[in-house]
Amino acid sequence: MTVCVIIPALNEAESIGVVLAAIPAGLAAEVIVVDNGSTDDTAARALAAGARVVREDRRGYGFACAAGVAATQADIMVFLDADLSDFPEEMAALLAPIQSGQADLVLGSRFLAGNLSRSVMPPQQRFGNWLASRLMQRLYRIPVTDLSPFRAVRRDVLLALDMREMTYGWPTEMMVKAARRGYRLTEIAVRYRARYAGRSKVSGTVRGALLAAYYILGTTLRYAWQ
Structure with missing residues (x-):
């Protein structure tokens, strides 16, 4: 089964090269960085590091x-943030349940791994994930502990979900629709750390946190x- 790593990125020039370098060699057939309207050198640095860049304004x-x-035909897609808060080295463990x-x-769960300090995940983000x-546990009967964006999914499953949420609700929609349609969800423990550089678009501002x-x-x- 072929694997594609998809990395949404908005003004992550300082970290994108480090993220790409940390992806295990030979694990993915292709790596796509989606430049979501960056005003810095994110796209240029991603290209220099060997990624394919797709523009989405x-x-x-x-x-x-x-x-x-839409840009890949890979059998499995891995979604990874561009700020190096996740550990790309753990991607093989994320893929294993699908490949087997x-x-x-x-879903990569940061809470299963434990040891999340306030400096790594602020209280508002921790509470939002918990709530x-x-x-989801109550409404959909799925034993999830986190909404981590670090995840892997089969292509045919994702296409069948007919994703519509084009905002912060994308990961949530994927989870609840998969649960409603009887697909098999599982979590694995993944580590988490403070972003490599810059400020989070979600937890870094009050507006971002409220919108999320x-x-x-x-x-x-x-x-x-429904």
Whole structure:
């Protein structure tokens, strides 16, 4: 099964090269960096590091992810952030349940690994993850602990989900739709650290945190009663 790594990126010039260098050699057939309207050298540095760059000028995490999906025919897609907060070295463990036929969607859980300090994940982000995870457990009967964007999914499964949320709600929509349709979800423990450089677009600002909470919780509730 071929693997494509999709990395949405918005003004991550300082970290993108380090992220690409940390992806295990030979693991993916291709790596796509989706430049979501950056005003810095993100695209140039990604190209220099050997990635394929796709441009998506419509701002939004979901738009960027969808552009990466449309650009590949790989059997499995891995979604990875461009800020080096995740550990690309753990990608093989993320892929293993799908490659062995035991799962359709694998989610990297930062909470299963433990040791998350306030400096790594601020209280508002921690609470938002906890609340959304609890709602999913109650409404969809799925034992999830985190909404981590570091995840792997089969291409045919993702296309069947008919993704519509083009904002911060993209990862949530993937999870709840997969649960409703009976696909196999599993979590593995992944490590997490402070971003390599810059400020988070979500937890780094009050506006970002509020918008993320609105879209994530709204998406979680919307599909529960459809």
